[in-house]
Amino acid sequence: MTEGSPHIDRESLKLLVGPVTASNGWRADELSAIDGCGEVDIATRRSDGTLRAARIVWIVRHGNAVYVRSVNGTTAAWYRGVQTCHEGELSAGRLHRGVVFVEAGTHAGEGSGLDDALDAAYRGKYGRSSGAVARITADVARATTLRTDPA
Numbered sequence: 001m002t003e004g005s006p007h008i009d010r011e012s013l014k015l016l017v018g019p020v021t022a023s024n025g026w027r028a029d030e031l032s033a034i035d036g037c038g039e040v041d042i043a044t045r046r047s048d049g050t051l052r053a054a055r056i057v058w059i060v061r062h063g064n065a066v067y068v069r070s071v072n073g074t075t076a077a078w079y080r081g082v083q084t085c086h087e088g089e090l091s092a093g094r095l096h097r098g099v100v101f102v103e104a105g106t107h108a109g110e111g112s113g114l115d116d117a118l119d120a121a122y123r124g125k126y127g128r129s130s131g132a133v134a135r136i137t138a139d140v141a142r143a144t145t146l147r148t149d150p151a
Contacts, residue, residue, distance in 0.1 A: 008078040030095055035061050035146065038126070039090040042148075044081030044088040044101075045075055052081050058146070059092070060121035066148045067118050071132070074142035079127060082146065089101065090148060098151035102103030117144045121146060 033049040034040065041054035055078040059068045070079035082088070086101040105115045126133050135141060 008122070010137040028065065030097065030150070031064065031066070032059055033095040034059060034066055034090075034092045040068075041079060041091040042099075043091075044078055045085045046081070047085050048145075052078070054089075054091065058126055058132075059090075060118060060124065060125055062117055062121055067121075068101075068146050068148050069118070069136055069141045070124075071135050071141050074144055076144075079144050087151060099148045100151050102147040102149060104147040106141060107143045107145065110118055115145060118142075118145060 001085050037059075039056045040059045042057050043051040043054040045051055050058040055076075056070050057078070058071070059066060061067075072079075074080070081099045088099055088101065090097050090099045104110060105118070106112050119142075123133055126136070
């Protein structure tokens with residue numbers, strides 16, 4: 001640094017540019033909050049715009065994207081709610097964010113690679129409960145894979 005040149009420390013720079021945002025809209029601190037929560041609440045939006053009661057779900061991160069599945073498959077009330085209006089709200093600790101749900105994985109016409117990666121992410125994050133992990137990685141749950149993007 002030369003004399004007379006301005007000096008901006010890292011913390012000041014963060015305040016100037018704000019948190020880093022992934023290409024899909026999630027900020028780095030939001031992704032960390034989601035990673036750090038074992039369970040999150042998802043409230044789906046009705047066609048009239050009101051929110052249904054929140055449901056506890058397991059959520060995983062893959063790269064800079066966030067994914068959720070219905071452990072009870074397509075018959076679960078919250079998942080059926082997603083099919084009405086692919087919008088809702090996600091709460092993970094102090095994070096509260098409007099979200100949109102995007103069909104993903106094999107059932108959405110993608111290859112099985114994403115589902116396999118998400119299975120590994122679920123096992124890595126929730127491996128302590130093998131019975132529950134077996135259900136969230138079963139075909140019935142894989143058929144409900146949703147990418148959850150910020151609204």
